[in-house]
Amino acid sequence: MRYWLMKSEPSDCSVDDLAAMPEQTVAWYGVRNYQARNFMRDQMNVGDGVLFYHSNCKEPGIAGIARVISIAYPDATQFKRTGKYFDPKATQEQPRWFNVDVQLVKKIQLITIKELRLHPELARMRTLQRGNRLSITPLDPAEWKFITQKLVQN
């Protein structure tokens, strides 16, 4: 069992968009960074915990708790010739990009990045490090526990 922080731009898919999806589930397509891909392909498992993070928006922060509900499989968008995620170097036989399915567990009151930065317990979180741009980062179990047990309002 691992824990992850996954960024989504709310203009693309917000926590409310996710809540409105069938089964409150979304395929995490469009990842085109090898490190982030490898996390999904090599390390994610069904049941892993996910912090659903709103990035590149007016109020960045953790907007929901979610979970991984599939192992990784080829990202369908890499084969769609007209789409923005098309990858001419990918083939059905040798797909290059993968994604998992993520299901919302619950929407939470937004925990802003500003608040996250206030807690020494979270000082080492990958997402808070200077220059970090990875859209998927692993969380320490202690960080997950602190956020889900101490920061999430009931």
Added chain:
DNA sequence: GCCAACGTTGGC
């Protein structure tokens, strides 16, 4: 909108 940081590309 700015810009620092980072990843990728491609010429050599």
Added chain:
DNA sequence: GCCAACGTTGGC
């Protein structure tokens, strides 16, 4: 295999 140029990310 180096590295400059370029494109993207994402907080501010």
